[in-house]
Amino acid sequence: MYIQNKNGEIDTYSCTFHPPASKSDIERLESEIGINIPLDYRNFLETCNGCSLFDHTLYGGENITSVALMFSESS
Template identity: 45%
Template sequence: MKNNLSDLVLEGLKKRLDNSNRLLVQNRNGKVDTAQFTFNPPATAGMIEEFLRDTHWYLPTDYKNFLLIHNGAWLFESVRYGGGYELLSLNEIKNSHLDYMPKHWYPISINNGDYIFIDYNRVKHGQNNYLVCFNHDDVSTSEGYYLNMTFETWLERLIIAQGTEFWTW
């Protein structure tokens, strides 16, 4: 899976990390903080096949490519304050899908209670605008909104934006 966008983006990020997988980042209002990164080992093709058999969900190819690099990760976790983006492993995805969530959405990232979901109905129909953002302050999942991008695009922009919610700009 070398040279797919996820691989290239993660290689670029890792070149900038220090020996402790930390990076000095600047965010809004000139705030500078040290962010920690943790990468899980890759998923195997067998793990992905088992996940698909168990859930009957569809995975977009670009997200599968990410899982084959890292079966989950923590990105931009503040050394002082926590937070950051937890990119869920296959098991965490299954365990994090709650009853109140639409059946055709499954969570792939959590950031301080906010979720990024994949709408597998859109994946099933070949659409590339399958990411859904759900803010934990919203009253119902009907308040989720589509980000109109693929996982790889979201990942690349998140890293370029140094962990800020670029989709709210």
């Protein structure tokens, strides 16, 4: 996607959505953190297990971590 900045320059950005989390991954996360995930966040994970929003080649973007990545970082 193209976004125009305040100086009138147009930059290219992208959004990437990960494949859905499995039910077992979500249950493992709930077990690890000791609480049930809110329904809206569970629906998000079942739709796309994390995403990268507004990625720019120089500036990066906003990352929403996947369930699998949460476990790989804590190991």
